[in-house]
Amino acid sequence: MAHNLDKYFETVLKITKEAGKIIRQRIWDVKTVQTKSSAIDFVTEVDQQVEKFIIDDITSHFPDHKFIGEESSAEGHKITLTDDPTWIIDPIDGTMNFVHGYPNICISIGLLVNKVTEIGIIYNPVLEQLFTARKGQGAFYNDKPIHVSGKKVISEALLAMEFGSSRDPEKMRVVQENVKILYPLAHGMRSVGSAALNMANVALGGIDGYFEMGIHAWDMAAGDIIVREAGGVVIDPTGSPFDLMSGKVLCAASLELAQQLSATVKQYTPSRDN
Ligand code: LIP
Secondary structure: OOOOHHHHHHHHHHHHHHHHHHHHHHOOOOOOEEEOOOOOOEEEHHHHHHHHHHHHHHHHHOOOOEEEEOOOOOOOOOOOOOOOOEEEEEEEEOHHHHHHOOOOOEEEEEEEEOOEEEEEEEEEOOOOEEEEEEOOOOEEEOOEEOOOOOOOOHHHOEEEEOOOOOOOHHHHHHHHHHHHHHOOOOOEEEOOOOHHHHHHHHHHOOOOEEEEEOOOHHHHHHHHHHHHHOOOEEEOOOOOEOOOOOOEEEEEOOHHHHHHHHHHOOOOOOOOOO
């Protein structure tokens, strides 16, 4: 079946911007906060409302399309990805930031067709930052083409990593080890609180490398294509090919930097999404 990817992209970009208005209105309000996999893994009524808004609106245009959404994927249940056009959605990536009113949050949406990523959209409606990519057509920040920095060595890199929302002692130990290892080696370390925004920042050339172990497909689907279309490299932190369902990612401004980071960081294997 032929897919009208131009139409999919234009329609879902409009829907994403509409959904962004809900987030922009609520960022500094009091929210109802519930916990998910740990005492610091949050969901608010706004995450749920935004995900429903996006899924309902896409369904009204494309009734055959499938969805994998952070808030509608039952906690702990495995995801099944088919060849059908599938929108992988994080309605608010950076929920902890959203709960606190720290405006580094975004909607992250990737489209896979035949299990290949075709479209990536990352939109921060509070700071008006829009990152997009289409397969083979480059990556864009607020409609201007973007490119990774090209940095090749850790000693010249500004790196991003995250502390995460898990209280698993092994995960926390690995995060602390990696801070200890990288902090003296790199130019600097940053943590914005959103996997999608970290990846977008690598695509933009502002961050040279980012890795995280213990996230999900909806955190990475859009960022993966945006980084690659900006000329960057996306791999598994072990150095193997990237696997969207693995719960981990390493992306960088060059293959050399990706490989050096992979050889340097301590590894943690989270549970898979599928
Ligand atoms: C978040 C990720 C972030 C990670 C957090 C959390 P959420 O996603 O984007 O990188 O460190 O633990 O998983 O839950 O805000 O969509």
